[in-house]
Amino acid sequence: MKTRKMFFRMITASLMRRRSRMIVALLAIAIGATILSGLITIYNDVPRQMGAQFRNYGANMILTPTEESFTKADFDEALSRIPDADLVGATPYRYETVRIHEQPIMAAGTDMESAKKTSPYWLVEGEWPASGSIMVGAGVAESLELKIGDTETVTYTIERGDGSEPEERTLDLTISGTLSTGGSEENYVYVPMEDLEQLTGTADRIDLAELSVSQTADQLNSSMEAINDGPEKVTASLVKRVTASETTVLTKLQALVLLVTIVVLALTMIYVATTMTAVVTERRKEIGLRKAIGASDLSIVREFMGEGMLLGGIGGLLGSFVGFAFAQFVSRNVFSSSISFRPLLVPVTILVSIAITAIACLIPIRSATSVDPALVLKGE
Amino acid sequence: MFIRMIGGTLFRQWKKMLMIAFTIALGASLATAMLSVVLDVGDKVNQELKTYGANITVVPKQASVLNDLYDVEGGGSAGAYLKEEELGKIKTIFWAFNIVDYAPFINANATLDDGSDVTVVGSWFNHHMSLPTGEELDAGITSLRSWWEIKDGHWLDEQNGEDGNACMVGSALAETRQLAQGDTIHVKGSAADADFTVVGVFEAGGEEDNQIFTSLDAAQALDDLDGCIDSIEVSALTTPDNELAVKAAKDPKSLTISQYETWYCTAYVSSICFQIQEVITYSVASPVRQVADSEGAILEKTQLLMLLITLLSLIGAALGICNLVTASVMERSSEIGLMKAIGAYNGSVTGLVITEIMITAVFGGIAGFAAGFGFAQIIGRSVFGSAITMRPMVIPIVAVLVAIVTLIGCIPAIRMLLRLEPAEVLHGR
Numbered sequence: 001m002k003t004r005k006m007f008f009r010m011i012t013a014s015l016m017r018r019r020s021r022m023i024v025a026l027l028a029i030a031i032g033a034t035i036l037s038g039l040i041t042i043y044n045d046v047p048r049q050m051g052a053q054f055r056n057y058g059a060n061m062i063l064t065p066t067e068e069s070f071t072k073a074d075f076d077e078a079l080s081r082i083p084d085a086d087l088v089g090a091t092p093y094r095y096e097t098v099r100i101h102e103q104p105i106m107a108a109g110t111d112m113e114s115a116k117k118t119s120p121y122w123l124v125e126g127e128w129p130a131s132g133s134i135m136v137g138a139g140v141a142e143s144l145e146l147k148i149g150d151t152e153t154v155t156y157t158i159e160r161g162d163g164s165e166p167e168e169r170t171l172d173l174t175i176s177g178t179l180s181t182g183g184s185e186e187n188y189v190y191v192p193m194e195d196l197e198q199l200t201g202t203a204d205r206i207d208l209a210e211l212s213v214s215q216t217a218d219q220l221n222s223s224m225e226a227i228n229d230g231p232e233k234v235t236a237s238l239v240k241r242v243t244a245s246e247t248t249v250l251t252k253l254q255a256l257v258l259l260v261t262i263v264v265l266a267l268t269m270i271y272v273a274t275t276m277t278a279v280v281t282e283r284r285k286e287i288g289l290r291k292a293i294g295a296s297d298l299s300i301v302r303e304f305m306g307e308g309m310l311l312g313g314i315g316g317l318l319g320s321f322v323g324f325a326f327a328q329f330v331s332r333n334v335f336s337s338s339i340s341f342r343p344l345l346v347p348v349t350i351l352v353s354i355a356i357t358a359i360a361c362l363i364p365i366r367s368a369t370s371v372d373p374a375l376v377l378k379g380e
Numbered sequence: 381m382f383i384r385m386i387g388g389t390l391f392r393q394w395k396k397m398l399m400i401a402f403t404i405a406l407g408a409s410l411a412t413a414m415l416s417v418v419l420d421v422g423d424k425v426n427q428e429l430k431t432y433g434a435n436i437t438v439v440p441k442q443a444s445v446l447n448d449l450y451d452v453e454g455g456g457s458a459g460a461y462l463k464e465e466e467l468g469k470i471k472t473i474f475w476a477f478n479i480v481d482y483a484p485f486i487n488a489n490a491t492l493d494d495g496s497d498v499t500v501v502g503s504w505f506n507h508h509m510s511l512p513t514g515e516e517l518d519a520g521i522t523s524l525r526s527w528w529e530i531k532d533g534h535w536l537d538e539q540n541g542e543d544g545n546a547c548m549v550g551s552a553l554a555e556t557r558q559l560a561q562g563d564t565i566h567v568k569g570s571a572a573d574a575d576f577t578v579v580g581v582f583e584a585g586g587e588e589d590n591q592i593f594t595s596l597d598a599a600q601a602l603d604d605l606d607g608c609i610d611s612i613e614v615s616a617l618t619t620p621d622n623e624l625a626v627k628a629a630k631d632p633k634s635l636t637i638s639q640y641e642t643w644y645c646t647a648y649v650s651s652i653c654f655q656i657q658e659v660i661t662y663s664v665a666s667p668v669r670q671v672a673d674s675e676g677a678i679l680e681k682t683q684l685l686m687l688l689i690t691l692l693s694l695i696g697a698a699l700g701i702c703n704l705v706t707a708s709v710m711e712r713s714s715e716i717g718l719m720k721a722i723g724a725y726n727g728s729v730t731g732l733v734i735t736e737i738m739i740t741a742v743f744g745g746i747a748g749f750a751a752g753f754g755f756a757q758i759i760g761r762s763v764f765g766s767a768i769t770m771r772p773m774v775i776p777i778v779a780v781l782v783a784i785v786t787l788i789g790c791i792p793a794i795r796m797l798l799r800l801e802p803a804e805v806l807h808g809r
Contacts, residue, residue, distance in 0.1 A: 245527055256686075330688045
């Protein structure tokens with residue numbers, strides 16, 4: 001009991017008395033620990049955050065009907081097979097040929113709010129259409145000379161297979177905006193689903209659905225199989241162009257962050273070790289003196305190591321919180337989302353800090369204790 | 381005398397000086413590696429994002445309206461085509477070096493033996509071009525459609541003598557027709573018919589799965605469309621759009637002369653499109669928003685992420701160097717106390733310490749720079765499979781950083797040394 005008390009008193013007294021040098025050592029360890037915990041937190045979080053960025057490319061899964069079309073119920077049923085958290089957006093589309101200025105044009109009925117999520121790259125000049133308005137593709141707008149704010153009559157012909165006279169239905173819609181994508185979408189017009197249903201007189205039909213799912217390639221495949229195995233009348237398929245490329249690029253980006261983390265960590269840890277070594281080497285005389293008045297090698301090693309490890313612990317604790325703050329700052333600024341705190345990282349950072357300081361102290365202490373105290377005291 | 385004293389410290393106390401040099405080298409290598417990577421990461425990621433395919437499509441004026449809107453079928457009736465002989469001009473525009481890949485397409489409507497319709501697409505696969513600038517380029521869909529999965533056989537290899545009658549068929553078509561590598565397929569176009577040998581079966585996950593891909597010449601011959609192409613897909617390295625680019629994309633004429641020059645001489649997707657339209661007659665080049673926009677977003681995020689990590693490592697390296705310099709100067713209190721006791725001035729002691737440390741810093745810095753460059757190459761090679769380009773600006777940044785940080789590291793130590801009472805130090809208190 002007494003020896004232990006003495007041990008702690010020696011350690012704390014030594015830390016207090018040599019304040020300036022101990023601050024140097026503590027600062028070194030804290031910087032190391034900050035970089036350790038900060039980078040590991042970022043590395044852990046980057047795949048998720050980067051994956052979310054890749055959803056900018058739009059839909060990576062397509063639902064097509066097994067038969068002619070599918071219903072809203074089928075759609076919801078299929079979506080329920082994908083975890084809510086992974087689903088970025090799901091947009092149903094219904095395609096019908098309508099006529100504007102007596103020209104046949106493909107009209108797509110959709111849910112505009114979810115279309116914004118599955119096709120974030122759509123460039124809309126003007127407004128997205130609300131009920132009673134229509135968004136025209138840039139190609140259509142140019143060839144039919146349509147302008148934002150115009151009200152156009154959209155005609156739809158219902159052809160019945162029984163030879164009776166086709167029925168004409170019309171609806172007046174205001175052009176709210178034009179759409180540019182650089183793809184075939186520019187030759188379509190987009191109307192809210194309820195307006196298309198009103199125009200055609202039939203409801204609850206979906207021809208195609210686009211899904212944007214934030215999952216890895218393997219998870220995507222199993223989600224696809226889950227939907228295809230289900231009873232609803234839809235077939236899911238992956239958009240190869242998006243999924244294959246995403247896997248390639250994301251793997252590279254993750255490897256980049258990993259390698260950078262490793263290089264930075266390795267260099268930082270070496271530097272922490274050098275600083276600790278420098279601080280301990282300075283005290284060779286003290287070690288020599290203690291040996292001269294009869295301290296055993298073991299007790300000296302224990303005392304010095306205890307001191308170093310205490311510093312390592314405090315530095316590690318400080319660093320793990322500062323590091324988290326840094327990671328949070330990065331996440332807020334780069335990805336504008338926050339990182340959840342990983343409690344496990346605190347003990348890991350502290351343990352690593354202690355281990356590194358211990359190794360760093362051991363070398364100079366060893367060399368000091370192995371030498372004859374007389375030589376050390378003489379300064380050779 | 382001054383020089384002899386410095387020399388003495390450097391040689392006699394080489395162990396301590398080596399320690400300082402080592403720490404400075406560590407800091408410098410960290411700074412060099414991170415700065416090199418962060419300055420080059422944009423280009424590298426941009427290259428990787430090319431797997432998403434072309435970000436610019438070039439079509440003849442009017443063509444999109446004719447084909448998609450009115451369903452005009454068949455060969456020459458539409459009459460809107462781009463000229464094959466102008467293809468080479470794409471590599472002569474101002475931003476020619478940013479154009480990494482492109483391929484022309486021609487669609488021919490043909491029938492199979494049983495009378496069913498099939499689209500035969502003529503394109504480049506790995507078309508080799510030797511440009512007047514001396515640049516060599518392999519362009520075509522082998523790289524522009526990197527997501528295609530080859531189910532059977534291999535990519536059509538133009539450079540290996542496979543053009544003329546070789547073709548690749550989509551997996552859906554191959555399945556219904558029982559086609560495999562080595563089989564022959566007879567197609568009849570509006571002007572001629574041809575026998576194609578299947579060299580590969582691909583799965584694209586789109587409408588291409590029902591199409592036949594062959595060389596440009598073979599597809600043109602089917603419909604007698606020599607020298608005609610329907611569209612060109614271009615993959616270009618671009619800078620993310622800003623306000624100027626958005627304004628210019630709407631109407632380049634709305635810009636002032638200096639704005640116009642800035643825009644024209646920046647690799648915005650809109651200015652590259654504009655320049656392509658200048659060289660290809662009767663064409664409309666438009667950005668594929670899906671690819672162009674997303675590229676910009678991902679590029680920006682990656683660069684910002686790397687920049688912040690670099691900042692953290694730089695702060696770490698700076699504090700590290702400072703810290704050790706302080707520690708090692710303090711250590712020499714008895715030596716400096718002795719100097720002061722025998723009559724050295726504060727100024728000369730300070731000069732001596734700073735000169736010693738700076739000389740050490742130069743050696744440490746150079747060694748660290750070399751090591752850091754090595755680390756950057758390791759990262760470049762293992763992640764992107766290509767070397768990281770060394771930017772000349774890294775050298776002055778690292779040099780200034782090391783110098784400033786080392787000097788700052790000396791300040792607290794020197795302040796302490798100046799306050800030293802020689803008697804106290806020598807007494808050992």
